[in-house]
Amino acid sequence: MPDKSDKQISVFAPATVANLGLGFDVLGLALIEPGDTVKAQVVLEPGLRISKISGDGGALPLEAADNTAGIAAWHTLKKAGVEIGIELEIDKGLPIGSGLGSSAASAAAAAYAVNLLLGSPLRKKELIGPCIEAEAAVSGRHADNVAPALLGGLILIRSMQPLDLVRLPIPEDLFVVVVTPEVELSTKEARAVLPGSVPLPDLVSNTANLAALVSAFYSGDLGMIARCVPDKVVTPARAELIPGCMDVINAALDAGALGSSISGSGPSVFSFCHSQRSGIQVAEAMAAAFSKADLSCRKVVSPGNCCGVRRL
Numbered sequence: 001m002p003d004k005s006d007k008q009i010s011v012f013a014p015a016t017v018a019n020l021g022l023g024f025d026v027l028g029l030a031l032i033e034p035g036d037t038v039k040a041q042v043v044l045e046p047g048l049r050i051s052k053i054s055g056d057g058g059a060l061p062l063e064a065a066d067n068t069a070g071i072a073a074w075h076t077l078k079k080a081g082v083e084i085g086i087e088l089e090i091d092k093g094l095p096i097g098s099g100l101g102s103s104a105a106s107a108a109a110a111a112y113a114v115n116l117l118l119g120s121p122l123r124k125k126e127l128i129g130p131c132i133e134a135e136a137a138v139s140g141r142h143a144d145n146v147a148p149a150l151l152g153g154l155i156l157i158r159s160m161q162p163l164d165l166v167r168l169p170i171p172e173d174l175f176v177v178v179v180t181p182e183v184e185l186s187t188k189e190a191r192a193v194l195p196g197s198v199p200l201p202d203l204v205s206n207t208a209n210l211a212a213l214v215s216a217f218y219s220g221d222l223g224m225i226a227r228c229v230p231d232k233v234v235t236p237a238r239a240e241l242i243p244g245c246m247d248v249i250n251a252a253l254d255a256g257a258l259g260s261s262i263s264g265s266g267p268s269v270f271s272f273c274h275s276q277r278s279g280i281q282v283a284e285a286m287a288a289a290f291s292k293a294d295l296s297c298r299k300v301v302s303p304g305n306c307c308g309v310r311r312l
Helices: 068-080 102-117 123-138 145-150 187-192 198-219 221-227 233-239 245-254 274-292
Strands: 008-020 027-043 048-054 084-092 154-160 163-168 175-182 259-262 269-273 296-304
Touching: 008 084, 008 102, 008 145, 008 175, 008 221, 027 068, 027 145, 027 175, 027 296, 048 068, 048 102, 048 175, 068 084, 068 102, 068 145, 084 102, 102 123, 102 269, 123 163, 145 154, 175 274, 187 233, 187 274, 198 221, 221 259, 221 269, 233 245, 233 259, 245 269, 245 274, 274 296
Parallel strands: 048 084
Antiparallel strands: 008 027, 027 084, 027 154, 154 163, 175 269, 175 296, 259 269
């Protein structure tokens, strides 16, 4: 049960870049910002409710059973075996349908906040299950956003059933650029365009590149990372949904990016860079390319190795 001194807790969960090009549903990376903030407090009235959501323009439901924060919080209480009145407030710092793990950030922040209120009976890794249940309700059963949002860093999801995660090392000088155009793309729509079958040569190419990418993270070989990001399956299909997408990717590469692809389901596009200075230059080039497609955008230049959810 929560302490009297711990009746209200605020938690921040960061944006995440899923897939990293060719690691569809198996790779996810935490960013330094932006993110969602969830405030959780114990209340006398039994049950779980969301009292306020800001930053979403009224798009998200206040009903806890229909909101990823509420669902994750409920499953956290259930997993901990505790019945208590909880009220949540959500401040959306992430745009909805951005390809940055917006629903996962809300879920991760809520699950972690509730766990802290209870005195932390569950480890961070044990909160992934409740967050997966939340994701399943809105965008499918996958952990490539919720795992890095909770644990930080770069996570490989080897298996969902049973859940098996591998933390990958990140080269110290690796930076990640994310440019998010002001257009919404739902995960459902982005998954609907994926091919039902994959030509064998494309499967072989992606498998080889994914194995080499993992090796490159362990060795810190930035040159190898640059050769491994291109994806022949998911990215070409989703690029058609994002105005100017391939021009943005090409602009990033021309500006010195190690590699560039779609973040999650899009429309955000990410790039790997060898320094912060390079990242700033690449971000400007990517934004300029989106501008040619009549889209304004937000830019983030983040260290490659960032912490996940944290108490404020």
